[in-house]
Amino acid sequence: MAMKSMYDICVIGGCGHAGLPLGLAFANQGKRVVLYDTNEKAVNGINAKRMPFLEEGGSEVLTRTVDSNLLSATTDIGVIEGTPVLIIVIGTPVDEHLNPRLNDVMEVVHQIVGHLNDEQLLILRSTLYPGVTIKINEFIRSLGKKTGVAFCPERIAEGRGLQELTTLPQIVSGCDSQSAERAKALFSVLTTDLVELSPTEAEFAKLFTNAWRYLNFAISNQFYMIANSHGLDFHKIYHAMTQNYGRLQGFAKPGFAAGPCLFKDTMQLSAASNNNFFMGHAAMLVNEGMPNFLIEKLKAKFLLKEKVVGILGMAFKANSDDSRESLAFKLKKLLELEAAKVLCTDPYIYQSGFVGTDTLLKESDIVILAAPHSEYKTLSIKGKYVVDIWNFFDDGAGLV
């Protein structure tokens, strides 16, 4: 007889950028959720009702669900025992060869497998290399356990997860029909919009989704570079192309395209196609090449080694405090080889050596916008040489 748990759901990696919004969303629907995570600082913060990162609406739901005992966090792996649904959402990065680090997920499975019983459902939510769900299912079966296994990929945009978890369709898949039905029943608490696939189809669906977005940004970024190299303002052309022209709906705007998901998932897809995903690699060269492009253009215009260059916004995207895989840091590294001095600022990221926005604007000869945070909208940039790939300041400063 399986031990009865005081929780409905345990999110493994539950204090992370994908795990926490998911835990909050389920707790917000009345589920009793425990977040199991190895990050003690984040666990303590969450139990003290402090969000570890920016998440729209997160603080309010966190406070309410902790106060009503629906949500708690722990570093004790024992909470897995008997909890009916376990959801793994740990990070799945790529290695130094840009291949998936499969060991990370397999290690977690090895850590928890001794705690699993036959009535539990194990849902894999991390973005997985195709075939991993079936491999994990086979491993659990090889130990004589009947724990159900499902793969239900996370597709939220970081920072807006809480809202998107109840508005986006949920892709669900199970290694057997009962696991698929249980996964559907669970996610129907968040939305009625459920799409069922087989586990491997679902793994590809997630990778295709992110690779499509990454390619879409690369198209725009390459067009931006081409237009710029001809002395033309790409934003003016973009506006003309898209105005009242439905077929270009979804055409991304240029900008730094990086962060913890799109790049690595495009590379995971490449690894899943024997490194023959040429469009993915081309997109990587374009997107990762944007800082180099900007510097080459600036070098053609200025004696950079005599200039102070300020980088405005260090997060990987606007209105985020996440600096993981941010191209602003690549830009910083490259500039440090070329410019007299490099200044960095970000309202959400505190790092030694960073300066305040006012200081950066005052002391820089050239300012490069690297994360278009909303609070920059009201900055007075008149008289500055500003590089603005997004045309965020809407002043025709898009040209490098």
Ligand SMILES: NC(=O)c1ccc[n+]([C@@H]2O[C@H](COP(=O)([O-])OP(=O)(O)OC[C@H]3O[C@@H](n4cnc5c(N)ncnc54)[C@H](O)[C@@H]3O)[C@@H](O)[C@H]2O)c1
């Ligand atoms: N960040 C997003 O918005 C987002 C969106 C869609 C999909 N995803 C996918 O979700 C997965 C997680 O990404 P993330 O951005 O949330 O990563 P993250 O690093 O923010 O979170 C992972 C969490 O797992 C914890 N962890 C690591 N190893 C553990 C272990 N052995 N046991 C328990 N906890 C452990 C970490 O401490 C961390 O809190 C990845 O596969 C990612 O591709 C993320």
